[in-house]
Amino acid sequence: MTVEGLARLLDGIDAAMQSHLDWNQRLLRYALLGRPAQDDMARPRAHELCHFGLWFGQEHPQLIKLDSRLTEAIGHAHQAMHDGVRDLCAARLAGEYMEDALQRYEAGQGSMVSALAELKHCIEGITGNIDGLTGLPLRHGLSAMFAQCRRDARRENRRCYLAVLDIDHFKRVNDRFGHLIGDAALKHVATVLRTTLRESDPLIRFGGEEFVALLRSEDDAAVQLTTERLLEALRNSPLHLHSLAEAPLHLSVSVGLTEIGCDEDLMAVLARADQAMLTGKRQGRDRQLLAPMPSGLLGS
Numbered sequence: 001m002t003v004e005g006l007a008r009l010l011d012g013i014d015a016a017m018q019s020h021l022d023w024n025q026r027l028l029r030y031a032l033l034g035r036p037a038q039d040d041m042a043r044p045r046a047h048e049l050c051h052f053g054l055w056f057g058q059e060h061p062q063l064i065k066l067d068s069r070l071t072e073a074i075g076h077a078h079q080a081m082h083d084g085v086r087d088l089c090a091a092r093l094a095g096e097y098m099e100d101a102l103q104r105y106e107a108g109q110g111s112m113v114s115a116l117a118e119l120k121h122c123i124e125g126i127t128g129n130i131d132g133l134t135g136l137p138l139r140h141g142l143s144a145m146f147a148q149c150r151r152d153a154r155r156e157n158r159r160c161y162l163a164v165l166d167i168d169h170f171k172r173v174n175d176r177f178g179h180l181i182g183d184a185a186l187k188h189v190a191t192v193l194r195t196t197l198r199e200s201d202p203l204i205r206f207g208g209e210e211f212v213a214l215l216r217s218e219d220d221a222a223v224q225l226t227t228e229r230l231l232e233a234l235r236n237s238p239l240h241l242h243s244l245a246e247a248p249l250h251l252s253v254s255v256g257l258t259e260i261g262c263d264e265d266l267m268a269v270l271a272r273a274d275q276a277m278l279t280g281k282r283q284g285r286d287r288q289l290l291a292p293m294p295s296g297l298l299g300s
Contacts, residue, residue, distance in 0.1 A: 006127045009062060012055055013120050016194070017113075019051035027085060047082035067122055068249075071170040073115040079110030090154040129297040133183055134190035142212065144268050145202045148180040149214040153201075154262075158216045161223045164256045164273040165193065165230070173249070180242065181249075188239045189251055197226075211253075212270070220259070220290060227255050227288045250288035259293050 020195065023168075039104045056063075063071040084105030091098040128138050137145070146162070153160035167189055174182040188207060194203050196212060206212045216224035231253065238248035256277025262268050276291035283289070 005062070006123055006126040007047055009059060009066075009122055010120060011129075012059055012152075013116060013123075015264070016052045016055045017116065018025060019055075023050055023052070030089075044086070046086060047079045050082075052078065053082075063119070066126070067119060070115050070119045070122065074112055075117065077108045077111035077115060079108075081105055081112060084108055092131075099202070111263045131205045134187050134205050136190055136194065136203055136211070139204055139206050139212070142204055143266055145204070145214055145268075146260075149202070149216060150260060150262070153190065156216065158218055159223070160260045160270050161215045162260055162273050163213040163215060163288075164270065164277045165211040165213065165225055165253045166277055166281070168252045168254055168281070170209040173251075185239055185249065185251055188237075189253065191300075192233050193230055193235045193253075196230050212273075223257065224288060224290060227257055231255065231286060231288065254285050255288035256291060257288055258291040261293055269279060 043049065047059060054062060056078065060071065060075075063074075078272070081104075084101050084103075084107075088098055091101055129138050130136070131138050149160045166184070170182070170185070173185050183210035189209075190203070190205065190211070193211060193213070197215075199201055201216065202214045204212045204214075215223055215226055217226060234252055238250045240248050252276050254274040255276065256279070258269060258273045258276060272291045272293075276289040280287050280289040
């Protein structure tokens with residue numbers, strides 16, 4: 001999810017909580033002044049009718065992707081809170097004992113607020129690890145993604161590869177057009193790479209004009225087809241500048257690629273892929289180069 005999408009969710013949580021406070025004020029007035037319960041209090045599916053419920057239903061697919069456990073906890077607690085309110089309304093009209101219903105309402109509300117606060121903290125943590133320009137994860141989480149890629153590859157009986165991708169002649173772009181166009185070029189390359197890769201293959205902004213991708217594949221030939229598609233996608237997707245006097249800006253990357261050994265250290269793999277990328281630069285850029293694993297790691 002992009003930084004903008006995460007920021008929208010954070011704003012939505014704040015707005016939803018404010019609407020919940022407003023709903024509680026109406027509930028209190030109903031209880032104190034004897035006013036009739038409204039649809040978003042007394043109906044069987046009232047938790048879907050209140051402002052919070054409407055927001056939660058709309059954002060549910062995105063929230064599940066972020067943290068399914070917390071999202072389900074919020075949904076259950078919100079419904080339990082409304083069930084307690086509905087029982088309160090019925091008991092009040094019948095002049096019956098209301099303590100049990102009140103406790104269910106209070107427990108549901110407490111659980112919902114607690115889970116929402118935890119989810120907000122989770123989103124804020126994710127936002128801090130995402131590059132604001134490209135929307136890609138930053139290198140802080142690379143170690144965890146590296147380990148996950150190896151686990152996934154092992155489970156799928158596939159191999160795991162690391163690719164270092166560096167934009168060619170990027171300094172020339174900044175020197176000729178300025179840093180605003182340089183930023184646009186970075187964002188453009190990141191978008192093309194991200195949309196060409198499978199969603200399950202992480203792409204990280206490693207620093208400056210350099211990216212790292214983690215790829216699962218059957219063998220060397222298959223993974224080279226994947227990286228060749230990245231090169232081809234960039235060749236076919238020039239960046240169109242705002243000035244009509246300027247021709248579209250053609251961008252390319254050089255790719256250093258290597259297989260990851262079962263117990264290999266991340267820094268060793270990065271160094272090998274980075275060296276392959278630099279060799280590709282010297283050989284003419286806009287190309288990929290596969291660095292073989294050291295002989296001691298073959299068959300590991």
